[in-house]
Amino acid sequence: MPRLNDQTRYWMLVLPALAIMVIFYILPVLGIWEISFTEPATGFGNYVKMTESNAVKTSFILTFRVAAITTVGCLLLGYIVAYAISNFVSRLTPLMMALVLLPFWVSVLIRSFSWIILLGRSGLVNDTLRDIGLISSPLRLMHNELGVLIAMIHVMLPFAVLPMLANMRGISRSYTDAARGLGASEWTAFRSVYFPQTLPGVFSGALLVFVLSLGFFVTPALLGGGRVLMISEYITYQIQEFLAWGLGSALSVALLVATALVLLIAARFVNLKSALLERN
């Protein structure tokens, strides 16, 4: 067998994965692009219809808002968790890791249903609050955007914690120690020495959560009471209820383009390469 050069060998190693991507992802996506221009008539009809529709506009704004708030929530909570796990070694550390990973073992559907039991009008939270006399009538915790946000942050949290954790574990303590030794206060050492080093982890967590949230479907459908109609649910609605494949496809193309735009804008402010490829 002739000796292959390194590059060819690496390419051959990634070939199976690449083939799967092309056959089962890229080609169908292109098919969707085609449908958006050809059904029911050839041309830009679907896109015109889309931009004229208020419902689509509202749904897009809603989708991006929910995704943005979810991302911020996940980063705030996740940063604290990741910081605690990577900086305070204790016997509890493995347990905390397990708690972060545990939700991955339970289906999103079940987790969303659990929130229904917790947040319902006569759910655990409302009943408890009422029993201890804090509220007289039940709070509206679900079937609205609040419920969707609570559950989305819960579902997405591991996706924020894990990249930040990986990043923080690679940061040597000696930097902050040196800063402290040179007279920086604990806060200053964290702010100007530790925090900047964690930014790549924060950004990759943010990107992961944001992009996943944009296409999220199950949780908003279950906890939104039908009124938090994310764009992915709207697409399903078009395709299943009205058999409007063309419009549904156009919407999904628009979502893809919008997501790409967000990444491009992000790339102007953040070094995406370091956020996505390098952990330090």
Add this chain to the structure above:
Amino acid sequence: MTETTDFEAKADIAEIAVERYKQGLLTRRGFIAAMGALGILPALSGKTMAATTEIIVVNWGGKAKDILQEVMCDTYTKETGIKVTVDGAGPSAGKIRAMVESNAVVWDLCDSGAGSALILEKAGVTQPIDYSIVDKSKVLDGAVYNNGVGNYVYSYVLASNPKLLGGNVPQSWEDVWNVKDFPGMRTFRKSVRGMLESATMSMGVAPKDVYEALGTDDGIKASIDRFRQLREHVIVWGSGSDSQNLFLQEEVSIGNIWSTRAHLLKDQMEEGSFTVTFNGGVVAPGIWVVPKSNPAGTEEVMKFIAHAQTPELQVKWLEMIGCGPANPAAAALVPDSMQKWNPSSPENLATQIMYNDTWYAKNQISAEELYVDALIN
């Protein structure tokens, strides 16, 4: 009306098989095999399709399938010796049409709707009802078509939970839009069907004028605006079981739901915590349609339809699953305790309107779009 995910998946696969057969991607033999594997063609192997020994009646599955079998079909078999089997495959208009056009008809009688019945008649894939066998006078007005005849009725009704409302029960759609005196969440369907009518009536339009008011774009907009005003108090139901759950979990105090679901809820909820009024309800008939060149032959099916008109059986159907009798003569036989829940009792019919398919054929899709926009945040 009961749908389960299981059925939907199955129906979907069947739809795909029909589609592929039509496109010539599946041979006739493959098609029959696929349908058989899905249980849509029960025990077909080894039998000729023209055998008149069995009538296949198709409805939408779930509990309704078993009850149709027990109430209508088994009684017919007992009387005539002819086997009748219910299949819950979900006879959507698309499927019936594909079956007839591909010459692979395996269904004899389908539980369809008025809109679908008209579409199918126009497409020329259903048979005329033989009104010398089926008695026209045993069917409600408005449920008699050339190629379709009413089998049962259900309504969109105003349901409420008196316990959550402190005994103050809404009597009209106007009350439903009055959030001050009738607090709590309301539930409406995630589709304009049966919903726009209620919003129109809430503005004081008389029931008989509803579709006239909805006949103009302004009328539709006005009705949609009513939902916009109410939306902070609305939870949307997607499937019949959604609406049932929302009442069971006391998430809503008021709702516009199917009378068949209300029928289940009245037994599931505590005494005094569930009631309905048919005032301003919208009655929708279920319609029997017979696909062209059905295997059991025209006459056999017509005889079965006539059998299913028997008032006593229709009353039993109502008692068991809430399907309102399509035969006006049945109303008198309904026990007093059930009258209140019967969508087709003379008292309840008097306060309701008939679902208008022509309006839906023309306006539904554009109205749905506006409706979604009005409801989402």
